Amino acid sequence: MTRTSIYHGGLVFRDDHPVSIDQFCRIVTATLEDYGQRVERQSVRDSNTAVVVTSLYMVELTMNARHFSDKAEDRPLGGQCQRLEISMVPADDQYEDRDISELMMVVMLYRMVDICNAESIEWMDPGTVLTVEQFLSAFTNVSPHRVRGCRSRLTPAERFAPVDETLDQIDDHYDIHAKAAEQAHTLSEEETLAMAFRSDDPLDEDYLTDVERAQNDIRRLAVWGMTGMVAILSAPVAASLAAVNLARGEDLRLNTQVLSFTGLVAVLSSTGLLAQIMQNLPI
Structure with missing residues (x-):
């Protein structure tokens, strides 16, 4: 069995409005089912970890406390923060569509942002950190019928480094695949x-x-x-x-x-x- 692709997603949110790991697990299950995946197992191991398994994917959720440096500008304004890590592993790259996998990750994060007071989003790599506004604007046109409308959010200040170059690459990436998807519907x-x-x-x-x-x-x-x-x-x-x-x-x-x-x-x-x-x- 070949496993070379691991899709990472992260969500940092304030725990002034507690959200359980079970709620995040249900969002993952619903998203997989929306995209035609038959969920074979959905289990919450403890208050911080959960696993969802289909015939093509295994999605592991891990939630823990978010640690900040001693600098005042790195800390959130009020309250503690939690970090949710999403790791989606295809069973076999031969039967896996990378575009669909990334799209499902986008929809999962969209829906999770809607139920918690999110601070930032990790996209595909823990080092690629986006604010909520940057994430929503980058993927505002991705599969809108699959995603519920998210509430507009105002943050007191920018607490992360700018990622304009990353956003441009993400926009170009999905523009290319959107055109490819339209051409794929043309049959001989x-x-x-x-x-x-x-x-x-x-x-x-x-x-x-x-x-x-x-x-x-x-x-x-x-x-x-x-x-x-x-x-x-x-x-x-x-x-x-x-x-x-x-x-x-x-x-x-x-x-x-x-x-x-x-x-x-x-x-x-x-x-x-x-x-x-x-x-x-x-x-």
């Missing part, structure tokens, strides 16, 4: 035909584009052409097939299978093999 003619062949549900033409509607007309014409070929081989079978097409819509896969089976029976019957097979059957 062979892929479109394969999807139509495997589909059991008739297409709803109200939601089709002009190009998709034209392709659908071609597929329907091909289906009726195959029905006509079946009629040449066997009129009763073709009549039944036409009734099915009219009742539930033109089904490319069904017509292909019926045409193949009817053609096979016709060939066997014309060569006399079908009669020999029937004689040898223990009927």
Whole structure:
């Protein structure tokens, strides 16, 4: 088993509004399920650690006290701080999509910021520290339908070093992958035909584009052409097939299978093999 990718996320928050490790664990579970992951195990080991396991990921949460230096400017204004560390480990890099993994980490942190009085965010590396405002502005357009609206937050002063260069790199990174995701939805003619062949549900033409509607007309014409070929081989079978097409819509896969089976029976019957097979059957 290969493990070369470990995704890190961190959250520093004031404990004047206590948040339990179980609440963070539930956010991780909900996010994984939103992105199609089946959660196999969710366990809170103690008040500071929890683990969520799916078939593709293991996410470990660790919460402890945040330690500051003796400098006054490093300390938060009022109250103690807690640090939550998120470590997400793919089971196998071969079956893992790095873009989806990073996106899930973004959504987890978004949702966690919404339930606690966050001070800062650690993104992918403990040394890359962002303020809440910087994090929210950097990822404001990432999968908005997956993330609840976060409350606007005002901090008394900047307590961390500026990371403008890091923010620019993050923005460029997600712009590139957003364009790649849009291009990934463009299917070739062979892929479109394969999807139509495997589909059991008739297409709803109200939601089709002009190009998709034209392709659908071609597929329907091909289906009726195959029905006509079946009629040449066997009129009763073709009549039944036409009734099915009219009742539930033109089904490319069904017509292909019926045409193949009817053609096979016709060939066997014309060569006399079908009669020999029937004689040898223990009927």
